[in-house]
Amino acid sequence: xxxxxxxxxxxxxxxxxxxxxxxxxxxxxxxxxxxxxxxxxxxxxxxxxxxxxxxxxxxxxxxxxxxxxxxxxxxxxxxxxxxxxxxxxxxxxxxxxxxxxxxxxxxxxxxxxx
Amino acid sequence: xxxxxxxxxxxxxxxxxxxxxxxxxxxxxxxxxxxxxxxxxxxxxxxxxxxxxxxxxxxxxxxxxxxxxxxxxxxxxxxxxxxxxxxxxxxxxxxxxxxxxxxxxxxxxxxxx
Numbered sequence: 001x002x003x004x005x006x007x008x009x010x011x012x013x014x015x016x017x018x019x020x021x022x023x024x025x026x027x028x029x030x031x032x033x034x035x036x037x038x039x040x041x042x043x044x045x046x047x048x049x050x051x052x053x054x055x056x057x058x059x060x061x062x063x064x065x066x067x068x069x070x071x072x073x074x075x076x077x078x079x080x081x082x083x084x085x086x087x088x089x090x091x092x093x094x095x096x097x098x099x100x101x102x103x104x105x106x107x108x109x110x111x112x113x114x
Numbered sequence: 115x116x117x118x119x120x121x122x123x124x125x126x127x128x129x130x131x132x133x134x135x136x137x138x139x140x141x142x143x144x145x146x147x148x149x150x151x152x153x154x155x156x157x158x159x160x161x162x163x164x165x166x167x168x169x170x171x172x173x174x175x176x177x178x179x180x181x182x183x184x185x186x187x188x189x190x191x192x193x194x195x196x197x198x199x200x201x202x203x204x205x206x207x208x209x210x211x212x213x214x215x216x217x218x219x220x221x222x223x224x225x226x227x
Contacts, residue, residue: 009154034215043118043204043218044157089156101147101172102216104156 002027006105021108023090024072030092038087080112117141118219135190137205146188151202199226
């Protein structure tokens, strides 16, 4: 089955700096890659996703890049703010029929220092 | 999480007791999922259901059971056979369309002593 590795497990940045979180996946058939943000005591929330027919997607200060050849994708957060502090999860999925289960990375605790 | 309600938020049980976690949704989503979250291990799939009266085991189903008698409800029972039940449990839903993302509830933290 699919295996997703996520790095780093913890990341501290100064407010205003950029943060980058990287994930690799094993199943070359995976074609959907979402990123979730989880604040303390809450469930994860989808912040951005990308499908395998595009290489990059942006939404304001957040961007995701995908390299299908190397089987890795990354989350980029620019101009970080204290409210960006949270745990971020990447995930991968093969969209085939009814088998639409996500495999998650182990998470990155991002701390934005004021 | 406006459409997914997990209750209670915190749950305490003695070892050897079964306990049922509630998940209710008003998003009219067909698919529902249960995940377990442990520190440093991401989210692992316990059970999922694509339609009423049908469900499948996920990666770590041993010691858990579910039912899906109504579209809106997908309760998870943690049985005494689950060796390490203390964890954060997350319920999620998704629509059936190709682009439908996964929506999560706010979780139930179960502590078994």
